[in-house]
Amino acid sequence: xxxxxxxxxxxxxxxxxxxxxxxxxxxxxxxxxxxxxxxxxxxxxxxxxxxxxxxxxxxxxxxxxxxxxxxxxxxxxxxxxxxxxxxxxxxxxxxxxxxxxxxxxxxxxxxxxxxxxxxxxxxxxxxxxxxxxxxxxxxxxxxxxxxxxxxxxxxxxxxxxxxxxxxxxxxxxxxxxxxxxxxxxxxxxxxxxxxxxxxxxxxxxxxxxxxxxxxxxxxxxxxxxxxxxxxxxxxxxxxxxxxxxxxxxxxxxxxxxxxxxxxxxxx
Ligand SMILES: [Zn+2]
Numbered sequence: 001x002x003x004x005x006x007x008x009x010x011x012x013x014x015x016x017x018x019x020x021x022x023x024x025x026x027x028x029x030x031x032x033x034x035x036x037x038x039x040x041x042x043x044x045x046x047x048x049x050x051x052x053x054x055x056x057x058x059x060x061x062x063x064x065x066x067x068x069x070x071x072x073x074x075x076x077x078x079x080x081x082x083x084x085x086x087x088x089x090x091x092x093x094x095x096x097x098x099x100x101x102x103x104x105x106x107x108x109x110x111x112x113x114x115x116x117x118x119x120x121x122x123x124x125x126x127x128x129x130x131x132x133x134x135x136x137x138x139x140x141x142x143x144x145x146x147x148x149x150x151x152x153x154x155x156x157x158x159x160x161x162x163x164x165x166x167x168x169x170x171x172x173x174x175x176x177x178x179x180x181x182x183x184x185x186x187x188x189x190x191x192x193x194x195x196x197x198x199x200x201x202x203x204x205x206x207x208x209x210x211x212x213x214x215x216x217x218x219x220x221x222x223x224x225x226x227x228x229x230x231x232x233x234x235x236x237x238x239x240x241x242x243x244x245x246x247x248x249x250x251x252x253x254x255x256x257x258x259x260x261x262x263x264x265x266x267x
Pocket of ligand 1: 044045100104151152
């Protein structure tokens with residue numbers, strides 16, 4: 001399958017390593033040494049082993065940075081899981097395998113794409129979430145962690161309530177998405193999108209991406225969304241530069257969802 005690359009990844013600006021380092025240094029200086037900044041990476045649409053997902057996990061393993069992987073249950077099979085699990089076998093504590101949309105399909109007739117939107121009944125939503133959770137638990141066993149990332153970062157209140165009722169610990173969407181999560185369901189908000197940006201001018205896009213990164217770090221939590229299928233050489237180069245800079249600053253604490261919930265629980 002051919003994938004579309006966002007225009008930003010058609011070229012990389014000169015001195016990008018310096019630019020990233022400056023942004024991180026400035027953002028860290030702004031908030032002061034006393035506060036830790038949590039940095040998390042969420043990679044979506046995982047289930048099919050391949051070159052890009054292998055390269056992605058090798059990169060996170062190399063820098064010993066945790067990553068949360070959103071797995072599409074209907075795409076996962078036992079043999080696929082065996083291959084995926086091998087990729088992270090050396091450092092299993094760095095990976096948080098969690099649930100993405102059951103089949104990752106759009107059920108809306110108009111408006112934005114949603115798998116868990118207003119066109120679905122309560123029972124359909126509940127069934128899809130339970131089917132997804134059960135399939136992941138059967139295939140991945142204890143490696144599965146009950147956090148839900150809705151496809152396209154969108155879902156309705158029924159979905160959020162069902163997640164809470166079924167004992168999911170958290171949901172993860174792009175910052176500002178509505179409705180807000182109910183009390184008792186943590187919302188891990190993404191504030192930096194690397195690979196599904198819609199811009200058409202790479203110069204403006206780079207400006208926006210670096211501004212997003214700066215704002216995210218200054219806010220105290222930086223959540224970065226990754227789509228490995230949309231990564232080309234430039235996207236991998238940038239990610240490696242970013243990881244290099246992140247691990248250099250002591251104020252930045254790389255975490256995955258499981259780590260973040262442990263921090264919230266105070267353990
Ligand atoms: Zn997705």
